[in-house]
Amino acid sequence: MQYAILIYSSEDIFGRLTDEEQEQALDKHRALQQELTGSGTLDAVAKLMDTSSAMTVRQTGENLLVLDGPFAETKEQLLGIYVIECETIDAAIEQAKKLPQGIAAYEVRPIGWGGGKIAVEDADS
Amino acid sequence: MLIADSLDESGAIAAHFSAARTRVLAALTRQFFDLDMAEEAYQEACKRALERWPLQGIPRDPTAWLLLTGRNATIDRLRKDKRLVFKDALPDVPVEGGNIEADIAELIDTAELRDDVLRLMFMCCHPDLALQDQLALALKVIGGFSVDKIARAFVVKPKAMEQRITRAKKRAAAIATQLESPTLQERAARLKAVCVMAYLLFNEGYSASGGDVHIREELCDEAIRLVRLLIRLFPSQAEVMGLLALCLFQNSRRGARLTSDGRLVALEDQNRTLWDQIEIAEGRVLLEKALRHGRAGPYQIQAAIAATHCRAQQAEDTDWAEIERLYAALEQVQPSPVVSLNRAVALSKTSDAQTGLAYLASHATTLDNYLYFHATRASLLQSAGQFEQAIAAYEQALLLGPTGQEREHIHQQIGSCKKSEKNIVTV
Numbered sequence: 001m002q003y004a005i006l007i008y009s010s011e012d013i014f015g016r017l018t019d020e021e022q023e024q025a026l027d028k029h030r031a032l033q034q035e036l037t038g039s040g041t042l043d044a045v046a047k048l049m050d051t052s053s054a055m056t057v058r059q060t061g062e063n064l065l066v067l068d069g070p071f072a073e074t075k076e077q078l079l080g081i082y083v084i085e086c087e088t089i090d091a092a093i094e095q096a097k098k099l100p101q102g103i104a105a106y107e108v109r110p111i112g113w114g115g116g117k118i119a120v121e122d123a124d125s
Numbered sequence: 126m127l128i129a130d131s132l133d134e135s136g137a138i139a140a141h142f143s144a145a146r147t148r149v150l151a152a153l154t155r156q157f158f159d160l161d162m163a164e165e166a167y168q169e170a171c172k173r174a175l176e177r178w179p180l181q182g183i184p185r186d187p188t189a190w191l192l193l194t195g196r197n198a199t200i201d202r203l204r205k206d207k208r209l210v211f212k213d214a215l216p217d218v219p220v221e222g223g224n225i226e227a228d229i230a231e232l233i234d235t236a237e238l239r240d241d242v243l244r245l246m247f248m249c250c251h252p253d254l255a256l257q258d259q260l261a262l263a264l265k266v267i268g269g270f271s272v273d274k275i276a277r278a279f280v281v282k283p284k285a286m287e288q289r290i291t292r293a294k295k296r297a298a299a300i301a302t303q304l305e306s307p308t309l310q311e312r313a314a315r316l317k318a319v320c321v322m323a324y325l326l327f328n329e330g331y332s333a334s335g336g337d338v339h340i341r342e343e344l345c346d347e348a349i350r351l352v353r354l355l356i357r358l359f360p361s362q363a364e365v366m367g368l369l370a371l372c373l374f375q376n377s378r379r380g381a382r383l384t385s386d387g388r389l390v391a392l393e394d395q396n397r398t399l400w401d402q403i404e405i406a407e408g409r410v411l412l413e414k415a416l417r418h419g420r421a422g423p424y425q426i427q428a429a430i431a432a433t434h435c436r437a438q439q440a441e442d443t444d445w446a447e448i449e450r451l452y453a454a455l456e457q458v459q460p461s462p463v464v465s466l467n468r469a470v471a472l473s474k475t476s477d478a479q480t481g482l483a484y485l486a487s488h489a490t491t492l493d494n495y496l497y498f499h500a501t502r503a504s505l506l507q508s509a510g511q512f513e514q515a516i517a518a519y520e521q522a523l524l525l526g527p528t529g530q531e532r533e534h535i536h537q538q539i540g541s542c543k544k545s546e547k548n549i550v551t552v
Binding site: 010011012013014015016017018021024049050051052053055066067068069073075102103 | 134136137139140141143144183187235346350354357366410411414417
């Protein structure tokens, strides 16, 4: 079964951490990615750009509108996503618990169906 | 393990504070018509948060929590002091217990908060304030920088900076509290002024004219953060997107601009593999998004120029024809001698140094006291083989206060002009 771990936080938070704290948080991501890659259960991982680069397409009445900005102007935004393979939702929750807490919340959500692939450039390259 | 986790938590709390700061302060300033009181209220709210959040957890909406707590604490204090009988439209909401977020959700009007934040920023760029005072005030009020840090950024004694900020704040605050909710035109004018200030702040950090490199980087980061916040508040302003793109393109070269001993590396000599591709990608998206609006203003055009440089994998690959066209467009929307100077440089690349010089000649009068005008002209003359005139132009540049590194570079060029001159004579 595939599960998505959706990362939600206020966009300002991560950048406000000290360099050291940012590294600590990233270490937890790297460790989880390494572990999942090792067991062959990491199907995709993606970090989304800041919502200042987002646009929203939406039908309003007769018109198809293309609007600047993210879908919802909320205090917490979708910042990134993991797609992992787990036996049970409990197992997926256990993985989400390994991610840095206090700076983001993690929505664990089973995937109905899927396809395609996400190729992400190496952030360090 | 426990220690590591508690360290994480205090870091997270501090990050929530600074992320919420501008919005909370902006709303509190409207509440109390007083910036100092708003800052005190924010401090008090943070103090209480530090007592409660570690026990109760970080609230879902830290901004609302801090705003409400700061507001209530200040009202309580004012009542106790009997300094004034405070009346406002908001109901008293108990801070203890209850679901603060739900209680306050309807109290925070997004549109109103947007204008509050803009007002607070606009206050910092009051035209009566000297440019550096505007930036110092913005760093203090919007960015929450300490006076010490601002003093180090501007290479000024902390005491002197403290006095300057206090003076500037008094002056600006008197105006700001009178600022009504803006009309459409006023809002546009405020946005424009704030963009100018944000870009100045970015450039203050970007120009390596002195001070600690690390603090200068923080100024750039703060400017970028400020522009991001503007986009979040006003999502369909093409010029604000253009400004963010421009800042990101320039910032992407941060790692390549300075040698390990802090010397500036010219664009054409930079190691382009050190440019931050993630920032470049984001800048590109923002520029595309801005250009969809079909009103290419000065920031978008400058961003497009920066993007063209970023596209070239090596200096030789630079699309100078495109850059020349963009400077021509910039000359139309924002004519300035500096823009014409840059267009002349682009022309010298697309055709030859003579063409650039000819273009420069028709714009020469206005730029007599501008160091880079003479340095650029000198370099064009040098390329055109007019060494004697090149030396004269370099010497004029030397009179206009170059930095140590620039002086050294100019002397080198004069040396190579003299050598070339001699070769021509002897051949």
